[in-house]
Amino acid sequence: MGSTSDLEVMSAAFGVLESFGVEYEKKVISAHRAPYLLAEYASTARERGLAAIIAGAGGAAHLAGVTAAYTTIPVIGVPINGKAFGGMDALLATVQMPSGIPVATVAVNGAKNAALLAVSILSVTDKDLEQKLAAFRAEQTQKIENTQI
Numbered sequence: 359m360g361s362t363s364d365l366e367v368m369s370a371a372f373g374v375l376e377s378f379g380v381e382y383e384k385k386v387i388s389a390h391r392a393p394y395l396l397a398e399y400a401s402t403a404r405e406r407g408l409a410a411i412i413a414g415a416g417g418a419a420h421l422a423g424v425t426a427a428y429t430t431i432p433v434i435g436v437p438i439n440g441k442a443f444g445g446m447d448a449l450l451a452t453v454q455m456p457s458g459i460p461v462a463t464v465a466v467n468g469a470k471n472a473a474l475l476a477v478s479i480l481s482v483t484d485k486d487l488e489q490k491l492a493a494f495r496a497e498q499t500q501k502i503e504n505t506q507i
């Protein structure tokens with residue numbers, strides 16, 4: 359994430375990854391304030407064994423796009439609702455990537471779905487995760503079926 363001020367929103371992703379037993383690392387690396395750190399982090403991601411990067415940032419949110427520029431592993435962008443425009447600034451900055459450098463962008467503050475998408479990507483080659491994901495979906499469906507108002 360771009361700042362510790364993103365931590366509250368991004369913590370929804372941590373819970374999901376932990377519930378699926380997916381190892382992850384959390385980092386604050388700003389595309390603006392420490393671009394050299396981001397270049398180093400993203401350009402070594404694949405060789406360090408990372409399978410995907412979830413990049414959450416607000417404002418002029420370049421984090422996901424610049425991360426994607428430095429790696430060919432999947433990058434999932436979470437636009438964060440900062441102090442202005444209801445997060446529309448971050449949404450457009452994250453989703454409107456020029457062709458050739460994709461960022462899979464989730465909803466504003468959509469850290470939970472970002473983690474679920476990462477799990478889904480991993481589940482293509484991981485049977486255990488495939489089963490856990492199916493169980494998660496079934497449980498979610500069951501909750502709806504059992505809902506009474």
Ligand code: RP5
Nearest residue numbers: 360361363364415416417438
């Ligand atoms: C972005 O600027 C960060 O991702 C954060 O959402 C926003 C504000 O950062 P702080 O000024 O709170 O550190 O780069």
